[in-house]
Amino acid sequence: MSTSHSGRQDAALRTAFVIFAKAPIPGQVKTRLCPALTPDEAATLHGSFVLDTLERTKTAVGKLKLSMDRYLACAPSSSHVFFKIMEERQGVILIDQVGDNLGARMHQAIETMFSRGYRRTVLIGTDVPTVPLEHFKQALTLLDQHDLVLGPAMDGGYYLIGMNRTIPELFTDIPWSTDQVLRHTQEKAANVGLKTALLQPWRDVDTLADLEALIEACTAETKKPKQERMFSDRTAGVLQTLAKRLRSRA
Secondary structure, eight states, rough: OSGGGGGGGGGGGEEEEEEEEEEOOOOOOOOGTTSSSSSSHHHHHHHHHHHHHHHHHHHHHHOOOOOOOEEEEEEOOTTTTHHHHHHHHHHHHEOOOOOOHHHHHHHHHHHHHHHHOOEEEEEEOOOOOTOHHHHHHHHHTTTTTTTEEEBBBBBEEEEEEEEEEGGGGGGSOOOSSSSHHHHHHHHHHTTOOOOOOEEEOBBOSSSSHHHHHHHHHHHHTTTGGGGGGOOOOHHHHEEEEHHHHHHOOO
């Protein structure tokens, strides 16, 4: 289903699916993977992850027939050439990330979606390149019976958040980029009486240990038939190159 601007006329019956992404600028993305990786390598990996997320959500719309419009929330600016190319090639609608911290930026993006008439808003990051397509469908299904759905990350954060209305409390006084994010979010949700559902936990990629686990998973996947693989050929190639370089540096 198209995600063009003209497709917003039935927004009240649809879901806004917002992908939070930074432009792949060396030195500004995946900095926790450096110095094991060079800034250029980290940026290449990040760029491939962004493309993975865009491609997988586009596939989910078509393959699973999910009624959702895909947005790309951009930092530092939607005017960056990388995002303009994504807009043209991937059919996403660009918005800017606005706010002084991650919580403020997420809350602003979600408020923007509800102000445009969407019934539900789901927000996902770009650090989970292998999250199954079914997770997207499950998140939408759970929102039929719950106020909030969270996709727990294995590091104590979350990789996905979805809701049926704006809930400002979930984005204030949270210790972002710590292992307490999910716990604090769940506590705040309980305090305001929200009915919350959790997806299956999934590993995002922030640290060298995360990257090494991803490389191991990608290597194991080469034994599977191509149609069963979760990694894109592009990301598999990037991971293979990085694995060789990490071994040589060790």
